[in-house]
Amino acid sequence: MLVRSSNNQKLSSYILCGRTSSALVGEIFLLRTEFLIDTLFTGIVEGTGIVKSIVKIKDTKRTADNTISIDLGNLSKGLQVGASVSVNGTCLTATKIVKSTAFFEVVKETMKRTSLGMLKVGEHVNLERSLKISDRIEGHMVLGHIDDVGRIKDIVKIPTETKIMIEVSKDVTKFLVPKGSVALDGISFTIVDVWKNKFSIALVPHTLDVTTFKTKHKGDKVNIEIDILSKYVAKFLPHYL
DSSP, X not given: OEEXXXXXXXXXXEEEOSOOHHHHHXXXXXXXXXXXXXXXXOSOOOEEEEEEEEEEOXXXXXXXXXXXXXXXXGGGTTOOTTOEXXXXXXXXXXXXXXXXXXXXXXXXXXXXXXXXXXXXXXXXXXXXXXXXXXXXXXXXXXXXXXXEEEEEEEEEEETTEEEEXXXXXXHHHTTOOTTOEEEETTEEEEEEEEOSSEEEEEEOHXXXXXXXXXXXXXXXXXXXXXXXXXXXXXXXXXXXX
8 A cells, every 4th residue: 555654745755565566556547547537638549630820829918829720620529618639649728619620729838849839731730639537548648748849760661560760868768668658749659669869669551541640751740748657657666666
């Protein structure tokens, strides 16, 4: 079981009591799940949308920097103002909906720290509506909080799959393991290999068909979200190893 230490202040004050390391990871997962449900995604892209406009917000009273409008197509059905949508892996909130087009106000920090700042009108973006509690988690737990922007270093195509090499910083690769999970532009991938400052993934033809990766080229930038469980493991387990 998990027992709090004397300061009783933070989750990090929990100490291991008669549990294996794997049991501790499980308990951390359960403790965090209730906080993730509101804006949880799975990395299984539901479709792509088209960027209709990117407008700089001139009202200085608004905290957002840009308004991005995206034609969601059929994914707009049932969407309400205030709903969360993963756009190329970035969790955005719909602030206005007109027919099939949703408007998202994006703060300057998000535009700067993700690939959204590089979007152009007419581009396609990966889309996923937030998870309902009754839904299956087909990929892995994705929050829509981008950790870094990587660069496609190489693309190798063979008949049965496409292998892509992603160049990143060591601050990212330290959280990655072969056969682990990572989200790229909102898509849940299984990692194939990991090196010092790069890693590889493999895409089956279906993933290429239904996502923006079918148009990716060497040198393109991609949003990266590290598996949240990897970050918690790295934070808490060193104290007990």
